[in-house]
Amino acid sequence: xxxxxxxxxxxxxxxxxVDEPGELLRALEPIADNGGNLLSIxxxxxxxxxxxHIPVEVDLEATPERFDGIVDALRDAGINVIQAGxxxxxxxLTVVLTGHLVNTxxxxxxSRIHESSDATVTDLSLAAPAGTxxxxxxxxxLATEEGAVDRTMSAVRTVADEKDLRVIEPLAAGxxx
Amino acid sequence: xxxxxIGAGAVGSSVVELAADYGHSVTxxxxxxxxxxxxxxxxxxxxxxxxxxxxxxGSVDPSDALSADYDTLVEATPTTLGDAQPGFGHVEAALExxxxxxxxNKGPVAERYADVRELERExxxxxxxxxxxxxxxxxxxxxxxxxxxxxxxxxGVLNGTANFIxxxxxxxxxxxxxVLAEAQDxxxxxxxxxxxxxxxxxxxxxxxxxxxxANDDTEYTLDDADVEGIQEITGSALELAREDGRTxxxxxxxxxxSVRVGPRLVPENAPLAVSGTRNIAQLETEHAGxxxxxxxxxxxxxxxxxxxxxxxxx
Numbered sequence: 001x002x003x004x005x006x007x008x009x010x011x012x013x014x015x016x017x018v019d020e021p022g023e024l025l026r027a028l029e030p031i032a033d034n035g036g037n038l039l040s041i042x043x044x045x046x047x048x049x050x051x052x053h054i055p056v057e058v059d060l061e062a063t064p065e066r067f068d069g070i071v072d073a074l075r076d077a078g079i080n081v082i083q084a085g086x087x088x089x090x091x092x093l094t095v096v097l098t099g100h101l102v103n104t105x106x107x108x109x110x111s112r113i114h115e116s117s118d119a120t121v122t123d124l125s126l127a128a129p130a131g132t133x134x135x136x137x138x139x140x141x142l143a144t145e146e147g148a149v150d151r152t153m154s155a156v157r158t159v160a161d162e163k164d165l166r167v168i169e170p171l172a173a174g175x176x177x
Numbered sequence: 178x179x180x181x182x183i184g185a186g187a188v189g190s191s192v193v194e195l196a197a198d199y200g201h202s203v204t205x206x207x208x209x210x211x212x213x214x215x216x217x218x219x220x221x222x223x224x225x226x227x228x229x230x231x232x233x234x235g236s237v238d239p240s241d242a243l244s245a246d247y248d249t250l251v252e253a254t255p256t257t258l259g260d261a262q263p264g265f266g267h268v269e270a271a272l273e274x275x276x277x278x279x280x281x282n283k284g285p286v287a288e289r290y291a292d293v294r295e296l297e298r299e300x301x302x303x304x305x306x307x308x309x310x311x312x313x314x315x316x317x318x319x320x321x322x323x324x325x326x327x328x329x330x331x332x333g334v335l336n337g338t339a340n341f342i343x344x345x346x347x348x349x350x351x352x353x354x355x356v357l358a359e360a361q362d363x364x365x366x367x368x369x370x371x372x373x374x375x376x377x378x379x380x381x382x383x384x385x386x387x388x389x390x391a392n393d394d395t396e397y398t399l400d401d402a403d404v405e406g407i408q409e410i411t412g413s414a415l416e417l418a419r420e421d422g423r424t425x426x427x428x429x430x431x432x433x434x435s436v437r438v439g440p441r442l443v444p445e446n447a448p449l450a451v452s453g454t455r456n457i458a459q460l461e462t463e464h465a466g467x468x469x470x471x472x473x474x475x476x477x478x479x480x481x482x483x484x485x486x487x488x489x490x491x
Binding site for chain 2: 094095096098125127128129135136137138139141166168169170171
């Protein structure tokens with residue numbers, strides 16, 4: 001067994017893609033661009049997630065350090081990474097934020113949630129019926145590691161508090177978040 | 178049993194009206210300014226008619242009702258916060274005379290639970306308060322039957338007015354102010370709906386549940402609850418929830434010694450997503466999974482049914 005960081009290992013990455021032309025290519029580019037060696041792609045074309053996304057499983061080889069870069073690059077490209085290596089993002093939770101979302105930099109809000117909780121934004125829906133300068137609402141789906149729901153919720157609350165946004169939290173009853 | 182009913186609002190009046198149906202007689206009945214006392218039982222119909230036409234229930238002083246002959250005092254005056262007076266004083270007067278007390282008024286058990294229990298210990302009388310949580314629904318008696326030590330959490334939609342507003346907003350795509358006005362026209366919301374929409378009413382019920390679950394180890398009051406209302410919920414937030422198969426409900430949650438009330442996302446088809454003025458309480462039991470109790474959480478005859486069920490338990 002070796003802990004060496006420059007030894008090439010194989011990884012499986014599970015993605016959820018939007019059903020649009022070119023989306024698969026867009027997802028594979030960050031892998032090649034960051035030094036990953038593609039082994040196989042399993043594109044479950046007929047199988048869609050409840051939200052209409054297409055699950056794709058990618059096997060690749062990379063050093064652990066490059067692998068981390070690949071996952072970051074995929075997320076930066078807006079690709080939903082459901083599982084990366086052994087680290088499974090197994091709990092999904094949905095929150096609705098309301099307030100001056102656009103004026104308070106929605107993108108910064110999302111990256112702060114990601115940075116302080118390691119949760120990944122897998123879906124975002126924005127409603128701004130009175131225009132983006134007025135109050136708006138956003139539904140955000142977050143994928144977190146198992147057992148990290150409380151940490152994620154507290155990260156959401158902290159950012160929302162600072163930006164004077166209101167959070168409609170999910171009810172944890174019965175594990176249905 | 179002989180009942181003294183204090184409070185002549187919707188609940189108190191319904192108790193007087195229905196008592197005979199349950200085999201009880203009312204020997205005293207008081208509103209805030211007057212009382213009627215008759216050791217042989219008052220004429221319910223005549224007294225309620227007098228209340229409707231003259232605005233008074235009788236010609237004697239309200240305090241005469243407290244000193245009348247009765248077995249059980251039914252406290253149905255409006256809920257007050259802080260020292261919970263005058264309701265608390267009525268409870269005290271009855272227990273000091275070793276009489277039973279059945280509460281429809283949330284104040285004494287939400288704000289001064291330890292004081293009420295202390296008075297009860299020193300008295301031959303018993304205090305029951307099923308009607309304070311969830312109107313007609315048997316929430317507290319079910320918790321008592323299961324034993325509070327085997328209930329790990331209670332979640333519920335415990336305010337019909339707030340639930341009516343949220344469910345109308347979601348189904349009709351209307352905004353808060355519009356639906357609130359409609360609810361007031363329909364008589365679902367009061368002229369001053371503050372306690373219903375700001376979460377206070379649901380929180381008082383949550384606090385009462387927390388007091389029961391704590392088994393006298395810890396006392397909870399409204400100050401211990403984390404409370405958020407529904408006034409800021411927008412139509413677009415509800416629409417976003419709906420697109421994802423969810424909706425928003427004002428949920429009171431009592432878990433691990435904390436009481437929390439606020440708008441929460443729940444799956445649209447979940448038991449907690451009741452619609453209209455309907456209420457639900459969901460008990461999380463240690464050995465038997467979830468138990469849902471749903472029904473009418475407010476209203477005169479509904480709440481009076483819970484009061485009379487308590488009288489029957491004594």
